[in-house]
Amino acid sequence: MKYEQANVLNYLGFVYYNMDDANNAIRTYEKMLALPNLEPQMAKQTTFTMAQLLTMEEQYQKALTALDKWFILETNPAPEPFILRAQILYNLNRYKDMVQPIENAMAVARKRELPVKEDWYGLLNFAYFQQENYTKVRDIQKILLQNWPKARYWKSLAGAFTELGEDEKLIYAYDAAHTQGMLEKDTEFVTMAQLYLQAEVPYKAGKLLEEKMNAGVVPKNEKNYRLLSQAWMLAMEDEKSIPALQAAAKLANHGELDQRLANAYLNVGKYSDCVKSSNDAIRKGGLKNSDNMQITLGMCQYNLRRYSAAKKAFREAAKTPRSARTSNQWIKVIDADVERNRQIKLAEEAARKKRQELEAKRAESQRV
Numbered sequence: 001m002k003y004e005q006a007n008v009l010n011y012l013g014f015v016y017y018n019m020d021d022a023n024n025a026i027r028t029y030e031k032m033l034a035l036p037n038l039e040p041q042m043a044k045q046t047t048f049t050m051a052q053l054l055t056m057e058e059q060y061q062k063a064l065t066a067l068d069k070w071f072i073l074e075t076n077p078a079p080e081p082f083i084l085r086a087q088i089l090y091n092l093n094r095y096k097d098m099v100q101p102i103e104n105a106m107a108v109a110r111k112r113e114l115p116v117k118e119d120w121y122g123l124l125n126f127a128y129f130q131q132e133n134y135t136k137v138r139d140i141q142k143i144l145l146q147n148w149p150k151a152r153y154w155k156s157l158a159g160a161f162t163e164l165g166e167d168e169k170l171i172y173a174y175d176a177a178h179t180q181g182m183l184e185k186d187t188e189f190v191t192m193a194q195l196y197l198q199a200e201v202p203y204k205a206g207k208l209l210e211e212k213m214n215a216g217v218v219p220k221n222e223k224n225y226r227l228l229s230q231a232w233m234l235a236m237e238d239e240k241s242i243p244a245l246q247a248a249a250k251l252a253n254h255g256e257l258d259q260r261l262a263n264a265y266l267n268v269g270k271y272s273d274c275v276k277s278s279n280d281a282i283r284k285g286g287l288k289n290s291d292n293m294q295i296t297l298g299m300c301q302y303n304l305r306r307y308s309a310a311k312k313a314f315r316e317a318a319k320t321p322r323s324a325r326t327s328n329q330w331i332k333v334i335d336a337d338v339e340r341n342r343q344i345k346l347a348e349e350a351a352r353k354k355r356q357e358l359e360a361k362r363a364e365s366q367r368v
Contacts (some may be wrong), residue, residue, distance in 0.1 A: 067085050171195040174195055197234065204237040265277055
């Protein structure tokens, strides 16, 4: 009689389950499990079904209790029930307790020569992340990338490197993601350019930023133009830095970028442009080291042989103590140049007069 009653309840539970009537299915299986001397295999199967149903109904504590009873009955569990237990613990916010069942599932899978699934590693990664165990997160991301390379895993790995203070390794994560075409957002490319600069490979930073800005991926704003110009300048590519500095300076209401532009012009020998940018920088103001700007202006004026204007700039720079020595040295150089030019002119004038006298004497002797 009890055997027949168990079969009837099992059938009813199955019907309710297929009708998506989880509540009646649960009540029916509870009655079935309450029967004395229930056949062990049926009890085991029904207990696991109960755990699944209670999980579906978000009754996680009851689901965990049912699943733990099932583990007592099952002597050789497959990997999936361990994963189910981890998922239930996740919903109970018991993140630390998730680790063991996931590792058990992986161990069973390896023993049975079954694949360890990607989502198992994802679940394990979440468990460690919630515990702020970034060493484990880093190691799991490496496994995920080796087997299932995806952009989100590169980004998670980069995040783990950051949390662990392993900033020098960030560049490898971003570079690999970029090589595989997994970077998409403008902020990702800007971050990568910054990492190139930190790694002292500014040419790559400049090339990447210029390419993405021209393609319209990275916005052409003052901040990004500033970064681009910095990359080219550090790469000793002054000519390439100039267009970026020109664009950035136009967008800025302070003179800092005009100052950088003036220095770039000085480096490539465009002295007239240097003077203009120097004056723009001084006019806009907001300079951290205005004395340095005056020195740059003086050097450009000097190269244009505008000695009076150059000395004026150097005298202005000399008002700042740290620049006084350099400025005074330049003034001495200018004075020496002016004196040398004066002596050259005097010598040329004397030579000219001497030639004229000799020509006059030659002409006189020919008349005689």
